[in-house]
Amino acid sequence: MDCIFCKIVAGEAPARIVYRDDLVTAFHDLRPAAPVHILIVPNRHVATLNDLTPADETWSGHLLETARRLAAEQGLTGYRLVLNVGAEGGQSVFHLHLHLVGGRRLQSHLGLA
Ligand code: 5GP
Ligand code: ZN
Numbered sequence: 001m002d003c004i005f006c007k008i009v010a011g012e013a014p015a016r017i018v019y020r021d022d023l024v025t026a027f028h029d030l031r032p033a034a035p036v037h038i039l040i041v042p043n044r045h046v047a048t049l050n051d052l053t054p055a056d057e058t059w060s061g062h063l064l065e066t067a068r069r070l071a072a073e074q075g076l077t078g079y080r081l082v083l084n085v086g087a088e089g090g091q092s093v094f095h096l097h098l099h100l101v102g103g104r105r106l107q108s109h110l111g112l113a
Pocket of ligand 2: 003005046095
């Protein structure tokens with residue numbers, strides 16, 4: 001399978017990794033939308049949130065907890081978490097990922113801009 005995030009998780013493609021454990025990997029976004037823009041992905045390939053099964057509950061909760069902890073480590077008191085689902089939802093990489101965005105004042109409307 002030709003998945004760039006699987007390759008990053010496997011160490012087969014370069015990325016600025018900020019955290020990894022048995023369940024998730026976090027790395028800086030290639031094209032940051034804000035001073036802090038980190039992607040947190042499950043180590044297991046899951047294309048979209050729509051592909052989640054009950055077996056995925058362990059890491060899906062861990063994804064949020066990791067985002068909270070990384071935000072604290074980055075010194076962010078306010079930040080935004082974004083999870084795009086499907087092409088219509090703005091998803092461009094089909095390996096589920098949570099965007100952690102912050103470090104500047106974010107507009108109140110939805111979206112990364
Ligand atoms: P999506 O639009 O799917 O929610 O977000 C995909 C994100 O992945 C984009 O913000 C894009 O900049 C980022 N991205 C795409 N390819 C790579 C890559 O090879 N490495 C890293 N670090 N980020 C990537
Ligand atoms: Zn993948």
